[in-house]
Amino acid sequence: MKYDYLVVGAGPFGSIFAYEATKRGKRVLVIDKREHVGGNLYCKPIAGINVHWYGAHIFHTSNKSVWDYVNQFATFNHFTNAPLANYKGTLLNLPFNMNTFNRLWGVNTPEQAKQIIAEQRKNYGVSNPKNLEEQAINLVGLDIYEKLIKGYTEKQWGRPCTELPAFIIKRLPVRYTFDNNYFTDIYQGIPVGGYNVLFDKWLKDIDVTLNADYFENRTMYEGMAEKIIFTGMIDQYYDYEFGELEYRSLRFEHELLESDNYQGNAVINYTDRETEFTRIIEHKHFEFGQAPKTVITREYPQDYTKDVEPYYPINDALNNEIYEKYRQKAEKEAHVIFGGRLGQYRYFDMHHIIENVLKLVDTEFDNQ
Incomplete structure (x- = not known):
């Protein structure tokens, strides 16, 4: 066998593992079915702008070791995520805060906002919420639910909120301050030059094969390495033995505009039901860009089918039960390790991915 490890997927989990394994003298081959490395973090340069090709990605964490780790490979700017919500032409701040409440109700103090929310909970809430709609109203009242959530x-x-389980919104951030920062993590920012800078460092001098579908040449790839790091869909790896796991997918519409500033903010969510897309991203604002043009992306959610990309695991009770069967089978594998959102069937933020892969690195190489 030519390699110690075959890494299936050149996203952050696979790329960091490949980097750390190579540092320890291991021979690694990374393959990816796309035409580029970086997974969903890939940035496509257009007109001097690093376009987040698969949707907005803002790095944030309170884990200093994770922050220190990524800062070895790139300089991070001071971008702060302060998205807006566009509800039928009215702009409101996210997460829900005093700026939101002032715009909705004309209130100026936290006590006034709390009273309105408490009154709406009393009038419209239920004692034992059975679906997402009831849960959301219990948490934030009717106005916010109807304009910013539903x-x-x-x-x-x-699907309708009345058909979604309550646990999806266990809690919603409601802040009685005039702070528009979406995240509460200590560290936040975007790599200067885009996320490709990280992958260029992680995969430098490592064998990488692109446009390579593991399942089209499975026998060949399995014969090339002692061990596999698999970051694709775990149910596909096992040929859907216990059933197909469900996902939601996304479609992106990118547009280069002659304007130098389309919406004045990196992310604006469209929260009415009638607008088909969920948000518009204006990429230059992630890096405070001064390019004479701008690039925007409209993001459309869609059902997952096997000819599109899976983005979000649907971690309801039924799917979690199916995944548990795959997880138990995977635990018995001596030569395959599953990682990432698809391999572990869970929605992970970037800092979670890095925490997980560094733990794996420690486990895999601590006795070597």
Whole structure:
């Protein structure tokens, strides 16, 4: 066998593992079915702008070791995620905060906002919420639910809120301050030059094969390495033995505009049900760009089918039960390790991925 490890998937999990394994003298081959490395973090340069080709990605974490790790490979800017919601032409701040409440109700103090939300909970809430709609109203009242949650959520999941389980919104951030920062993590930013800078460092001098579908040449690839790091869909790896896991997918519409500034903000969510897309991303604002043109992306949620990319695991009770069967089988594998969103069937943020792969590196190489 030519390699110690075959890494299936050149996203962050696979790329960091490949980098760390190579550092320890291991021979690694990375393959990916796309024409580029970087997974969903890939940035496509257009007109001097690093376009987040698969949707907005803002790095954030409170884990200092993760922050220190990524800063070895790139300089991060001070971008702060402060998205807006567009509800039928009215712009409101996200997450829900005093700026939102002032715009909705004309209130100026936290106490005034709390009173309105409490009154709406009393009038419209239920003691034992059985679906997402009831749960959301219990948490934030009717106005916020109808204007900022209902339409967006139904587009995202492709079904009415009354048919979605309550646990999807266990809690919603409600802040009684005038702070528009979406995240509460200590560290936040975007790599200067885009996320490709990270992957260029991680995969430098490592054998990488692109446009390579593992399942089209499975026998060949399995014969090339002692061990496999698999970051694709775990149910596909096992030929759907216990059933197909469900996902939601996305479609992106990218547009280069002659304007130098389309919407004045990196991310604006469209929360009414009638607008088909869920948000518009204007990429230059991630890096405070001064390019004379701009690139925007409209993001459309869609059902997952086998001819599109899976983005979001649907971690309801039924799917989690199916995944557990795959997980138990995977635990017995001596030569295959599953990682990432698809391999572990869970929605991970970037910092979670890095935490997980560095733990794997410690486990895999601690006795070597």
